[in-house]
Every structure is written in structure tokens, then in C-alpha cells.
Amino acid sequence: MRWFGQAVRHYPVVAITLAIGAVSLVLTQTDAAAAVPWIVSVYTLAVAARAGWSMVRSLLSGQIGLDLLAVTAIIATVAVGEYWASLVIVLMLSGGEALEDYAAGRAKRELNALLERVPQQAHLIVDGDETRVRDILVGDVEPDDELLIRPSEIVPVDCELVSAEATVDESSLTGESLPVERHQGELLLSGSVNGSSAIRVRAAASAADSQYQRIIDLVREASESKAPIVRLADRYALPFTLVAYAIAGVAWLVSGDPVRFAEVLVVATPCPLLIAAPVAFMAGMSRAAKAGVVVKNAGTLERLARARTVAFDKTGTLTHGQPEVVSILPAPGTGIGDAELLRLVASAEQYSSHVLAESLMRAANERGLTLIAAESASEVATNGVAAVLDGRRVVIGKPRFVAENTGSFDPVELGAGELAVYVGVDGRYAGAVVLRDRLRHEAHDTLDALTRFGVAETLMLTGDTEATARQIAAQIGITEVAADLLPEDKVRIVKGATPKPVVMVGDGVNDAPVLAVSDVGIAMGARGSTAASESADVVVLIDDLSRVATAVAIGHRTVAIALQSIWIGIALSVVLMVVAAFGLLPAIVGATLQEVIDLVTIVAALRALAPGRDRRLAGVSQGAAPATTRDQARSGVDQALER
Incomplete structure (x- = not known):
């Protein structure tokens, strides 16, 4: 009976209403039967007064509440002597909150499952x-x-x-x-x-810095969010109220019987409108979590459904972010060979947090090269590294950064997906190391799917060179490319991008600002940075770009189901209002049927829990892509500022 005690504490109005109903039914069989109408009427009017006060406060704050119909229905049923119907309306209003909590709890099951597993x-x-x-x-x-x-x-x-x-x-x-x-x-x-x-x-x-705790934090934030689309119900509040009053008024006028007015308003109570949207959105968030996508704010699903522009970072997002050294090109006349050039580069990069540093050091280790301890080293954010190695001043990084320190350099001709790290030694250009980053196999299909979901513009925003960026973009069908960008450049471009809403997909520390300012920021969090995940609206927990299209699909499906559920509630209520207007629906029966409409609306909204079948996702791999190496498995480690 523990659950019963908790239910009474959480929903006292429901408990009191049921108790008064039971006591009143007993009293009808006794000499005190005459007191029943007074007991029920006084109680229901008290509840109406409480709801009315809440409604007045909402009106004063500029919000048109849907409780107006319920309050009017209670008063009207009491006025015409249908006090049992007024008690059912009170039970419906108070029980609606309990039903919504139950449905939301069902929808949040996937989210809560994570919380329950905390070690x-x-x-x-x-x-x-x-x-x-x-x-x-x-x-x-x-x-x-x-x-x-x-x-x-x-x-x-x-x-x-x-x-x-x-x-x-x-x-x-x-x-x-x-x-x-x-x-x-x-x-x-x-x-x-x-x-x-x-x-x-x-x-x-x-524990605080581990993967699971970060997921828990994201899930907790997601589960506590409230969907702005619940305002959709408020959008329908005024017209729905006017229609209900119009039907009730005409029924009273034509029949001359005020009971008709009460009977119509009994089935016009707005619980289905209030329940549909939040239940659908919680279900959609739960469905997203099951697909490996944490939506941190329920309103984000609505913006995903309306997305018209999607911008991508390149390294680690469209590509795997683990470049491999494919060639070493020492400059003629420097006396520096392939091995020595790579050794200098890797020695300097061991003091860098950039994603390329690990690839360069790995290449040196594979060749058996011993790295040099630096006398001094510093990383120039978004540009490169400067270090003193064995008395030589070495600069490594972007072409313009090396050019500023050497006066000139020989640009390297790059192939598809390649990038070059340029090197200067003691003020002279010393050569370059070429790396190639593999394009994600699911990138092309993901872009195609986004187009089918109504995305009109796709952009690539990267700190990499334009030649490399355009070669990658051409392979997957991205037409707009902005390269050689600093983090503030990405923010400026996304702010000015049209059409809106604009979705930004990234993974690195340098993506955190642009993820925060975009309409929807999506962080590839399986291997991306903590900073990016914290500033994003959506975090993809699986190292799979196709989950971006999945998130958009879930947004479309959730919004559609929320709207469908609202209209189902409206349609059923209007049908019952018309039936009641002809005197074919007694008030007590109408009040009971309104509870049935609530249940139908909840069931309709919970359809957002199901995966659904969207042909627009055709060709997009939905399988998980689990990590198979330590580097692939590690997550949440802040990567470098992308050069």
C-alpha cells in the first residue's frame, strides 16, 4: 500500500474527490441523502474557485488559460442541478495531472534507466x-x-x-x-x-570526469526540461473556448433549456490539449535517447523539425578525425631528411593538444624515432606550435603561421582529404608533412537524408585550408565552404546564415562557441570534447554521423504526433459537443466520456516512443559504430583548438 500513500500525498485533490464521491454514494442510501447535493456542490465550487484564481493570475500575466472552460462547466452543472457531473469534471481535472505524470514517466523510461544504473x-x-x-x-x-x-x-x-x-x-x-x-x-x-x-x-x-557521469548529467538536464511547444495548446485556447461557448449558447437558445448549456461545456473541457504536447515531447526525447542521441531541451525537437540550414565542422565530424601520415616532404637545401623532419615535428607536437599531434607522434613512434625534449614550447591557438629543440627554433602549423616566421614557404599540392603541416627551422622553410583524414562512410547518405527532410542549405565551416575543405565537400555534395576560420569566424557565419533555423554539427573545443549560438547545436560527443557537449543542445553519444539525420527524423515525427494528438482531442471534443447540443448526451455521461478522450490523447501522444518508419532515412545506416581501439573508445577528452 506504499504506492497508495504516495499517490495520496502527491495528488490530494484526486484522493479527496474520490473520498467525497464514495461518502456521497453511501449517504444517498441513508436519511442524510438530502445533504449530498450540498456536499458535492460546495466541494466542486471550492475547487472551481481555486482553479479560477489560478486562471485569473494567468490572465493577468497575459496567458489565456484553458481552465476557463472547466471552471464554467463546473459552475453550470451545479447551477442546473447536475452535481454528479460537476464531481466527475473535478476528478477529470485533478486526475489529468496524474495521468500526465504517468504518461511522462512511461515516456521517460529510457532516460530513467540510465539514472538507475549509476555506480x-x-x-x-x-x-x-x-x-x-x-x-x-x-x-x-x-x-x-x-x-x-x-x-x-x-x-x-x-x-x-x-x-x-x-x-x-x-x-x-x-x-x-x-x-x-x-x-x-x-x-x-x-x-x-x-x-x-x-x-x-x-x-x-x-567519476565526475568519466563518460557515464557526463551522460547522466546530460540526461538529468534533458529529463527536467519543458517543451515550449506546449504553448501550442495556448494557441488553440481562445478559438476552442469561443467555439465551445458558441455551441453551448446556441444549444441553450434553440432548446430553451439551460441544461443543454451545461451538457455541452462538460465535454468541452480542455485536458486533451494540455496533455498531448508534453507527453509527445517527453516520448520523443526518450526515443532519441534510445537511439544514442541526448536531446537536452525538449523544445529542441521542434527546432530540429523546422531546420533549413545545417553547418558541419570538418575534422572529427565529417571525417574520422584521425589523420595518417602519407608523405614527408623536406625542403631542398636544408640538409634535413625525412626522418629528421618528422622527428622535429613530432617532438614539437608532443606539447600540443591539437588532434593532429597524436597522429604525428604515432607516426614517429612507428618509425622508431626518439622524440626530443624541448627547451621551451608554446602552442599558438588555431595556428600551430613553436618550440626550441636542441637549440633550434622550430615552428609548425598553418601556412600563414609558418610564413610569418620564415618569410616564405612552398605550398604543397594536396589530394582529396589531405592536409599539410608546414615546418620552419631557424627562420627558414624546412618542408611539410602530409596527412590524410578518411571521410566518414555515412557522410554522403546523411547529407542526402537531411535534404529529404527539408534542409535547403548545407555548409562546411573549418579551420583547415580551403583546398582540402573543398575536396572533402565535393565528395559529399556540400556546396558552401568556409575555410581557414577562427572560432569567432564560425560564430559570425552561423549567426548570418539563412534560411533559419540553423543547425551546427561539431565536436572540438573550438566548436563550443558556435554550437552555443546556433539555433540547434549538435555535438558529436562520443569522441568529442566536453566543452562542445556542454554547449550543445543535442549530444550524439555514438560515433556515427548518421545520428544527426536520426535526430532530425525524431524531431519531425515528434512534432507531427504532438499536433495530431492535439487535433484528435479537439475533434473528439467537438463531436461530443455537437451530440450534447442535441440533448443526446447527459452531463454525467459526457463527463465520463471526456476521461476516455484524455486516455485516447495520451495513447496517441505516446506513439512518439516508437521508432516509426520514415522513408526519408532510406540509405542511412542506423547501426551502432562501437569503438574498437583505445583511441576510438576514449570520450570526453578535450581535443585541441582546430587549426
Whole structure:
């Protein structure tokens, strides 16, 4: 009976209404039956007065409330002696809130599932001895702590696998239904579930900085948001109210019976309009979460449905963001060979946070080159790195940055998807290292799908060179390209882009400002930066660009279902009003049927939970693309300012 007590505390008006109804029914069989009309009438009028006061405050704030019809219906039914109908109306109004909470809870099931799985404890290995384990709070885990994860336990923090291998379930994070094999040295994401064997791991981050906690924070923010489209109901409030009063007034005038007026207003109560939109939007957000897309504000779904321009960052968004060295081009006459040039570049880049730094250092390590410790090093944001290595001043980065430090350089002819890192040594141009970043295989189909969803303009905004950017854009059908951009340039372009709404898709630290100012900012959060995820309206948790099209599809479907549900409620109410106007619907029956309309509206709105079948997504891969290496698996690490 615990749930009953909670229901009474949360919805006291529902409980009191049911109690008064039960007591009144009993009294009708006693000598106190004459008191029943007074008891019910006084109670329902008190509820109407309370609702009326709330309605007046709304009107004073400039909002036309839909409670006006309900209050009028209560007063009218009491006035004509239909006091039982007035009690049913009160039950409908108070019960409508409970029904909406239940429906919203059903819709938020996928969101709440994440919250319920938050790890609470971790098993700390003491002094490296697996036989000595001490349980500690997850919040007390520090990087480099060695932990034991038992079979079927949730990985508490992002950690490095110390055991030889492990099998983990990452479905709650990536959407991949099959277990994933991990090997020693690879990263295990918090929130994944260990397999059938105990494993030993080393914490790579605290709980607050781990993947699962960031997802939890995003989900909590999403679950607490309120959909602005609920204002749609207010848009219909005035015309719906006028139509109801008109039908009721004509029925009274033609029949000469004031009871007709009450009978019409009983079935004109606006609960379906109030319930439809929020339930549909919570269902849509839940559906998005199940697809690996966290929508942080429910109103974002409406803007996604109306999106007309989509802008993309290049590196890490349209491409995989893990370039590979394809050629080393030392300048003639410098005395610097291929190996030495790469060694200098990698040595300087070890002091950079740029996404290219890892690729360049990896290339040097694969060739067995020993990196040089810098006497001094500094990163020039969005331009490159300057370092002193073995007494030589080395500058690495964009052409103009190197040109400013060397006076001249020889531009490299690049192929599709290639980019060049230019090098200057002691004030002279020393050559370039060419890298190629692979285009995402799903990029072309994603662009096609967005066009089918009504997107009229697609842009590429990148800090990369124009030649490289245009070659990538040509392969996937993007016609508008803006290259060599600084973060403030991206903000300026998105602010001026038309037609609106404008969606921006990015993943790096430098994308955070433009994601924040766009109408809808979408962060590729599976491997992107925390800053980008925090400033975005939508976070894609799976390293799959096609989820952008999925998010737009869910927005279209959710808005359509919200509007359909509102119109279903209106249509059914109008039909019942017309029937009541002819005297064919007693007030008590009409009040009961209005509850049925509420349930029909909720069921209609909950259709947004289902995936649906949208032909406009044809050709877009909807399968998860789980990470298979440590670099692919790591998430939330702030990448560099894109050059």
C-alpha cells in the first residue's frame, strides 16, 4: 500500500474527490441523502474557485488559460442541478495531472534507466594485492587507482584494462547490442558492464570526469526540461473556448433549456490539449535517447523539425578525425631528411593538444624515432606550435603561421582529404608533412537524408585550408565552404546564415562557441570534447554521423504526433459537443466520456516512443559504430583548438 500513500500525498485533490464521491454514494442510501447535493456542490465550487484564481493570475500575466472552460462547466452543472457531473469534471481535472505524470514517466523510461544504473561503489585493490580489496565510494576513486571489477558489475569510472582481456557490454553507451572484446591497455568506459570474469583495471579519470557521469548529467538536464511547444495548446485556447461557448449558447437558445448549456461545456473541457504536447515531447526525447542521441531541451525537437540550414565542422565530424601520415616532404637545401623532419615535428607536437599531434607522434613512434625534449614550447591557438629543440627554433602549423616566421614557404599540392603541416627551422622553410583524414562512410547518405527532410542549405565551416575543405565537400555534395576560420569566424557565419533555423554539427573545443549560438547545436560527443557537449543542445553519444539525420527524423515525427494528438482531442471534443447540443448526451455521461478522450490523447501522444518508419532515412545506416581501439573508445577528452 506504499504506492497508495504516495499517490495520496502527491495528488490530494484526486484522493479527496474520490473520498467525497464514495461518502456521497453511501449517504444517498441513508436519511442524510438530502445533504449530498450540498456536499458535492460546495466541494466542486471550492475547487472551481481555486482553479479560477489560478486562471485569473494567468490572465493577468497575459496567458489565456484553458481552465476557463472547466471552471464554467463546473459552475453550470451545479447551477442546473447536475452535481454528479460537476464531481466527475473535478476528478477529470485533478486526475489529468496524474495521468500526465504517468504518461511522462512511461515516456521517460529510457532516460530513467540510465539514472538507475549509476555506480555507487568501487573495489580498490590495496598495495597491488588482488586478495586485499577495500570498497570505497565511486566519488573517492582517483586516477591511477587500481580497481577490481567483478563479473556483471558496472564499470565505475573510465579506466585502463590491466588484465590481459575482457568482454564488456557497452550497449547503454554505444547502442551496440553485442559484447565487445577489450585487450590490455585499452580503455573501458564507465557505465559499460563487465562480462563473466573478474578483471583488474587502472582508473583513468575520476567519476565526475568519466563518460557515464557526463551522460547522466546530460540526461538529468534533458529529463527536467519543458517543451515550449506546449504553448501550442495556448494557441488553440481562445478559438476552442469561443467555439465551445458558441455551441453551448446556441444549444441553450434553440432548446430553451439551460441544461443543454451545461451538457455541452462538460465535454468541452480542455485536458486533451494540455496533455498531448508534453507527453509527445517527453516520448520523443526518450526515443532519441534510445537511439544514442541526448536531446537536452525538449523544445529542441521542434527546432530540429523546422531546420533549413545545417553547418558541419570538418575534422572529427565529417571525417574520422584521425589523420595518417602519407608523405614527408623536406625542403631542398636544408640538409634535413625525412626522418629528421618528422622527428622535429613530432617532438614539437608532443606539447600540443591539437588532434593532429597524436597522429604525428604515432607516426614517429612507428618509425622508431626518439622524440626530443624541448627547451621551451608554446602552442599558438588555431595556428600551430613553436618550440626550441636542441637549440633550434622550430615552428609548425598553418601556412600563414609558418610564413610569418620564415618569410616564405612552398605550398604543397594536396589530394582529396589531405592536409599539410608546414615546418620552419631557424627562420627558414624546412618542408611539410602530409596527412590524410578518411571521410566518414555515412557522410554522403546523411547529407542526402537531411535534404529529404527539408534542409535547403548545407555548409562546411573549418579551420583547415580551403583546398582540402573543398575536396572533402565535393565528395559529399556540400556546396558552401568556409575555410581557414577562427572560432569567432564560425560564430559570425552561423549567426548570418539563412534560411533559419540553423543547425551546427561539431565536436572540438573550438566548436563550443558556435554550437552555443546556433539555433540547434549538435555535438558529436562520443569522441568529442566536453566543452562542445556542454554547449550543445543535442549530444550524439555514438560515433556515427548518421545520428544527426536520426535526430532530425525524431524531431519531425515528434512534432507531427504532438499536433495530431492535439487535433484528435479537439475533434473528439467537438463531436461530443455537437451530440450534447442535441440533448443526446447527459452531463454525467459526457463527463465520463471526456476521461476516455484524455486516455485516447495520451495513447496517441505516446506513439512518439516508437521508432516509426520514415522513408526519408532510406540509405542511412542506423547501426551502432562501437569503438574498437583505445583511441576510438576514449570520450570526453578535450581535443585541441582546430587549426
